[in-house]
Amino acid sequence: VLAAEQAAACLAPGALWLDGNSCSPGAKRRSAAIIEAAGGRYVDVAIMAPVYPKLHRTPLLIAGPHAEAAGALLAALGMEAKPVGEAVGEASANKMIRSVMIKGMEALTAECLLAARRAGIEDRVLASLQASNPAIDWPKQAAYNLERMMVHGKRRAAEMREVAETLRELGLPDGLASATADWQQRIGDLGLEAGEENFAARADAILGRL
Incomplete structure (x- = not known):
């Protein structure tokens, strides 16, 4: 939540904000409210395995109303991101x-x-x-x-x-x-x-x- 508060003023309108912090769904929803109020597009991200040795191929779960848009961008970068729902908090749960x-x-x-x-x-x-x-x-x-x-x-x-x-x-x-x-x-x-x-x-x- 603190990271979202600090970043909100710096976001370009419509920017995707991918939150990969390991925190509760409630914390993700509070962060989403801050980012969305600032004009950003919040994506709940869950990192589901150690980053090493897979690095950018580490499996991710993503959720929220902008998950599909984020997933397309991540796929273009060769990343493994699976949308799991339209509600913020579903990935982190x-x-x-x-x-x-x-x-x-x-x-x-x-x-x-x-x-x-x-x-x-x-x-x-x-x-x-x-x-x-x-x-x-x-x-x-x-x-x-x-x-x-x-x-x-x-x-x-x-x-x-x-x-x-x-x-x-x-x-x-x-x-x-x-x-x-x-x-x-x-x-x-x-x-x-x-x-x-x-x-x-x-x-x-x-x-x-x-």
């Missing part, structure tokens, strides 16, 4: 609600498997998870989830606070989203490098600083 699962699983990994590592039983816990859901390579996924939190935890925590706001806007409890934000912030604040590509090394690096 997809990203926010999906993050309950994606970032929540990272936080579950941290809470479950850091405890298992400290208790000296991670091999048995990982084996039990593997037996319950063999489609996932649990040691590899655990290492990856910790790396995401170590490298991107502070940014992901900010996003999860917006996810919590999204849930409150929907009239739902936000306990898991808020707890996920706490875990992401806690690990991100440690300022650790991802280091070796294995669960034990990353878990030990985190546990040594908690």
Whole structure:
């Protein structure tokens, strides 16, 4: 919203304003009102995957009354933008609600498997998870989830606070989203490098600083 306020006075009439911030649908709607009042055309954008390695081919969801116009321009630039609705907030809702699962699983990994590592039983816990859901390579996924939190935890925590706001806007409890934000912030604040590509090394690096 602050970015929209600061940019509104500088917009040319009819300019497209693509908002790719990770924030709640309500925040997107407030930003849209500011941009539209200034004569701009607001587009709700959700960035649905890490920008690296796909760079400009990273999949985007776009929404709002000007999404089709923005999509044509983005396609001409070789970008992957999919219109998902005419209402501002529809794209961001997809990203926010999906993050309950994606970032929540990272936080579950941290809470479950850091405890298992400290208790000296991670091999048995990982084996039990593997037996319950063999489609996932649990040691590899655990290492990856910790790396995401170590490298991107502070940014992901900010996003999860917006996810919590999204849930409150929907009239739902936000306990898991808020707890996920706490875990992401806690690990991100440690300022650790991802280091070796294995669960034990990353878990030990985190546990040594908690």
